[in-house]
Amino acid sequence: MKDKKVLLTGGTGGLGKGILPSVIAQGGLITIPYREERDAKSVRQMLTQKELEQVILVKADLTEESSVSQIVKDMGRVEVLIHLVGGFDMGDTHEYSLEDWQKIFSINLLTTFLTCKHCLQSMREYNYGRIVTIGSRGAVDPEPKLAAYSAAKAGVVALTQAIAKETKEFNITANTVLPSVIDTPANREAMGEENAQKWVKPASLAQVICFLASEAAKDVSGAAIPVYGSA
Template identity: 30%
Template structure:
């Protein structure tokens, strides 16, 4: 169902984004890898070495011009765009009064403004073809609050609200918009290490990648508005 279609995955340099990109190539998709550093070209080389059809673009998703150029390059290269995965994000845990304005602004530039700009850039093309899927990798804190995470939680609540509103705006065009909200994932979040023993029972990046494929592969008449993912060991309130 996804074969020969084209996807953009932001934040594809490592962690969840890289796993999503790799999984989509297994589904025989053309995948455009977007990352903020030149490390994205190493991922391109690695996946091409496995026979995958990928293109890397170094871009800052909080920069409107760079986002527009990335989308234009995708369409010019592959002729179409079927799936956008908004995965790029940053986060940290601090008390509200210890959070600097610069940290707050950076968080919202990437987590919220980046999602807005990427959606804005792809929607005209998807509306014209009257089809497309947009998936944003958010967080379970888009549905609950946590201490020491006021800025991060606020950004994810914003993403959830924005995605829900856009979903209602574009359904008449056959475009599906949804979010995947994972709990604890064994990745590099908050400058931590991936694969350390204390994260053994956490979600794996492949779990999130599989959820993306599930959501993107839903039949045309169906939209998966939201998926909440948690490891069994994580304690969390009913949401």
Template identity: 55%
Template structure:
């Protein structure tokens, strides 16, 4: 990175199962992180996972990412913002004929609305400084939809389209936007829900973190609008 000038990253969902793998990777590579949260217990669990030296480079901020005023304040109060890693999202499933409208709307609130609000306000900062990196999280289901996952797959497909639209808008401005498509992620929640028999084939949060670390680096300046699968052996 040029003189280590660009180091400050907003990591949403950093206290979640994926975040617990991604955050240590980014810290190991010298990034300073701002992590919004709504669950104090999840924040405390991440704090216990990190070493004191790592925590010195982490700033936690209570924020509801579906509340635009809170998102705007979160971004505005960051002393520096060079990259956004948007890990927030939510999984839902059910047969379409029985799927409640409220559940459909909640899937889009978690996966699409938060992505829009975070990226909208981050872009204002990035465009003024003519530098920025954005990485969002889609899903394999966005390009390979499956039965009883209509809401989730549709929401993640929207994240893909939205991210690629940002890439088109920021072309030539030293701002990149890319989206990662994981298969099943090897998190404690997924092991609890699906068992551990096939976990060896799932993609690890650390592997996703390493990919993210590259995409937000200055060395990845030529990559924008990419839709990147990371499936492991699933």
């Protein structure tokens, strides 16, 4: 990823902050959208002055097409998209509200569509691109109470695989990573630390994501890769 222009969405989240050091170490020139100033500040605080030279933070809501298109325009060119934006929710289907259903599809699937769409325009123009999206184990192995989340993440997998086929003639790849529970501070807070040993470490996901985002992964496209740790 050396000197490649990287759009890292969800870079202010638990996984995003966990993989950011690896993306920086690979030499990417990274744009990170954020919504709240405090989140941008916390990313700036975790980086050294030198690392900050590789990172630009821009305020944007990725459910709005105009914001996504503006980011891509401002970047000039996008060579790598690592789309981590997503959100989790639980609830039995028979009492799940339409509003929550639309919200979970919006944050997981709509943002993936919009970022892929606009990044692809740039990638096709320059005949180079690496797209890595984030599904979830639930996309291929749904559990009770996770219908909306699993269906939205299954949509992310299908969208990514369709893109992989659409871009066969280009030097563009599109792959999805399917984590099980990730060892993030939010998960430790929500579920306790008892089983944290079994959860996937962000550093481990970073290895997979950075490989898929690299020039070296040119022959891997359309994959949905399980990264389950020992859970």
